[in-house]
Amino acid sequence: EDQVTQSPEALRLQEGESSSLNCSYTVSGLRGLFWYRQDPGKGPEFLFTLYSAGEEKEKERLKATLTKKESFLHITAPKPEDSATYLCAVQPHTDSWGKLQFGAGTQVVVTP
Amino acid sequence: DAGVIQSPRHEVTEMGQEVTLRCKPISGHNSLFWYRQTMMRGLELLIYFNNNVPIDDSGMPEDRFSAKMPNASFSTLKIQPSEPRDSAVYFCASIGRRGEVDTGELFFGEGSRLTVL
Numbered sequence: 202e203d204q205v206t207q208s209p210e211a212l213r214l215q216e217g218e219s220s221s222l223n224c225s226y227t228v229s230g231l232r233g234l235f236w237y238r239q240d241p242g243k244g245p246e247f248l249f250t251l252y253s254a255g256e257e258k259e260k261e262r263l264k265a266t267l268t269k270k271e272s273f274l275h276i277t278a279p280k281p282e283d284s285a286t287y288l289c290a291v292q293p294h295t296d297s298w299g300k301l302q303f304g305a306g307t308q309v310v311v312t313p
Numbered sequence: 314d315a316g317v318i319q320s321p322r323h324e325v326t327e328m329g330q331e332v333t334l335r336c337k338p339i340s341g342h343n344s345l346f347w348y349r350q351t352m353m354r355g356l357e358l359l360i361y362f363n364n365n366v367p368i369d370d371s372g373m374p375e376d377r378f379s380a381k382m383p384n385a386s387f388s389t390l391k392i393q394p395s396e397p398r399d400s401a402v403y404f405c406a407s408i409g410r411r412g413e414v415d416t417g418e419l420f421f422g423e424g425s426r427l428t429v430l
Contacts (some may be wrong), residue, residue, distance in 0.1 A: 232417075233417050235418075237419075240422070242424075244422050244423050245404075245419070247419065250417055297344075297361075297363070298415045298417040299344055299361060299406070299408045299417070299419055300361065301356075303357075312330055313357070
C-alpha cells in the first residue's frame with residue numbers, strides 16, 4: 202500500500218534559521234513526488250514536482266531533493282512569510298495524474 | 314485566469330439536510346478532482362473526472378455522496394443526507410495543461426468548509 206510520512210509534524214524557526222523537512226514514501230513505482238504549500242484557510246499551492254532520484258529543484262528560499270525512499274524540502278534563511286503547512290504527495294505509476302497520496306504535512310512557523 | 318472557484322466558502326447545516334458544493338475549474342483544464350481534508354485523515358481524493366466523465370469514485374465514502382460534472386466549467390458534490398462525520402473542508406482542483414498534455418500539477422480552489430451539527 203502506498204504511504205507518505207512527513208516529519209516533523211511541526212517546526213518553529215527563527216528568521217534566518219535554515220532547516221529541512223522530511224517526506225518518506227513507499228510507493229509501487231513513482232511517477233512523481235509533489236510538494237505543496239498550504240496557508241490557513243486556503244487550498245494547497247503547488248511548489249515542485251520531482252520525478253527521479255537525484256533530482257533537485259529550487260524556488261527562492263526553498264529547495265526540494267529526491268532519493269529512492271524520501272524527499273527533503275530545505276528552507277534556507279526563512280522569513281516569516283514562509284510560515285505555512287508544507288504537504289508532500291506521491292503519484293504512483295499505476296494512477297492517472299492528479300490521483301495523489303498526501304502526507305499529513307509539516308506546519309512551519311517562522312518568527313521574526 | 315481567476316483560478317478554481319468554489320462555493321460556498323462556509324456551510325453550516327443540520328444533520329439530515331442536503332448539502333451541495335459547487336466548483337468551476339480553470340478554463341481549458343480537462344480533469345477535475347474533489348478532495349476532502351480533515352485533521353484525522355488529511356487530504357483524501359473522493360472522485361475525479363476527465364472530460365466531464367467520472368473516472369474513479371473509489372474514494373467516495375458512501376452512497377450519501379454523489380458528484381456530477383454536467384459541462385466543462387461546472388461540477389457539484391452533493392451529500393444527502395449529511396452527517397456530523399462529514400464535517401471537513403472540501404477542495405476542488407483541476408490539473409494543469411501544457412499544450413495537449415496534463416502536467417500533473419493540481420490547482421486547488423480555496424475550499425468549502427462544511428460543518429454538520
